[in-house]
Amino acid sequence: MNAKSTQLIAQWIRPQVRALSAYHVPEVGNLIKLDAMENPYTWPTPLVDAWLEVLRNVSLNRYPDPQARDLKARLRTTLQIPQDMDIMLGNGSDELIQIIAMAVAAPGRVVLSPEPSFSMYRMISAFAGLEFVGVPLNANDYSLDMPAMREAIIQRRPAVVFLSHPNNPTGNLFDEQQVCELIEISPGLVVVDEAYNAFADSTVMPRLAQYDNLLVLRTLSKMGLAGLRMGVLAGSPAWLNELDKIRLPYNISVLTQASAEFALRHYDVLEAQAAKLRDNREQLLAALRVLGTMSKCGGDVQEPPLNGITVYPSRANFILFRVPAGHARRIFESIKAQGVLIKSMHGASALLADCLRVTVGTPEENQAFLKALEHAL
Ligand SMILES: Cc1ncc(COP(=O)(O)O)c(C=O)c1O
Structure with missing residues (x-):
């Protein structure tokens, strides 16, 4: 890199961004x-053939349905999202985490998560200009350290708490009563990230109506559609209405919408x-x-x-x-x-x-x- 670029980058790229390393994906x-x-x-091959047939009829010359209505309707039934809750789609659940962070970002605001957990919570907070507070899990079994979580939430008043449930990379499911207590004492949003729901037999989705500050995040990535990039956020219309203002209108392509809908028709x-x-x-x-x-x-x-x-x-x-x-x-x-x-x-x-x-x-x-x-x- 020449000296001029180095100087311009130092001048214009925010220090928080310069301090980050890009998410590393190894050569396979x-x-x-x-x-x-x-x-x-x-x-199976017949299913691949049927999917390709669906793609044949997709109009690449048209913008996608910005609301992805058909896909959302199918997601609602397949993922059992309550009727009175809204759905927002992301280009992977990563994008939805980013949208949430962008919506709350303001000087002095905090995002909190137990650690170790999904590394993007910390990374996205950093590039959204938020302070990230990681509260260590219990060392013996990676369960929530409730006294430490309570204290951090009360003292730091996070705008968002992310709970990966089950937790990546430790693999355990947190105690649901403890998760509920954290939702109850949190002054801001609590996002329960159920990326691994298909392997866990446990969900807080039915609790959406119970808590005004709860959002549930899902992804189709771990179900065999990682290449498609399809994240799903469920929550009250009031919250999602605000978050939707930040979402770029055509974030879910026509190919993704058609493919995800097809996959959900064959969810079995x-x-x-x-x-x-x-x-x-x-x-x-x-x-x-x-x-x-x-x-x-x-x-x-x-x-x-x-x-x-x-x-x-x-x-x-x-x-x-x-x-x-x-x-x-x-x-x-x-x-x-x-x-x-x-x-x-x-x-x-x-x-x-x-x-x-x-x-x-x-x-x-x-x-x-x-x-x-x-x-x-
Ligand atoms: C807890 C958790 N949330 C979200 C994601 C991101 O998933 P997606 O592929 O939907 O962006 C991952 C990916 O590993 C994850 O572990």
Whole structure:
């Protein structure tokens, strides 16, 4: 970069933005991809053919329906969004998080979330010019530290609290009574982000009518449509009416609207895939726990776990596990060198020291991962 650009950037790009690193997405090549909570299953050929037939009739020369009425109607029934609540769509739920942040952003305003959690809450807050307050989860089981959450909410009066439920990257579901208490004591919005709902059997969606400050965020990404970018925000018409002013009018393309609607008409296929992934998760959890008690690595390390891996329970489509202290990078690289890409969480937060996260794949992919992990240990 030449000196002039450097000077102009320093002059005009906000310091909060310059201090950020762009969201990093690694090169995948031929690796088995178990790093991003994607659904590994594709559609049967007749379904792909029927979808392509739908696309044939989409009018690319026209702007999309800015309200995506047909798609919203289908989402309402499929996701069981209450009749008196509104729906807002985003280009992925990331975009909806960004819209919420932009709507509340003002000097001195705070966004709060337990940590570790979905990294975009912190990142989007930073680029929206909001102060982000991360309240550490309990170190032993990643449950909510309620005294700390209560104090932070009362003291800092956040404009928005984000709760990832189940939580990424820890995989656990928070206690619903505690979530309700946080909604009750919060002076601002509480966004319960149910990105992993399909794997959790738990939702606060029916509580929308109960709480004036609750919004529920969903995505179709984890259900097998990550490439489509379809996020869904449900909440009272009063809130969504305000947020909708910030949404760019044509944020959901004609291709996305037609494809999502088609996919929802065949939701049974996606649900069957999610059910398979829940089974695969239980098998992978069991195998990891066996491996955890058997592995030999770490004999020279004084910090627990001394003799293996610690596996955390999961209600999502990924599993967090901790390897012997000081070995995370080596084990991650070894697994990668054996052809499987997972995600190293080591360094992302003090509570994630020595932690790796693996997305649940097909039984074959999970076997390849387990074999690579066993070899790496
Ligand atoms: C908790 C949580 N919320 C939202 C998202 C973003 O999902 P989308 O693909 O809809 O932008 C993710 C993605 O990993 C996530 O983990």
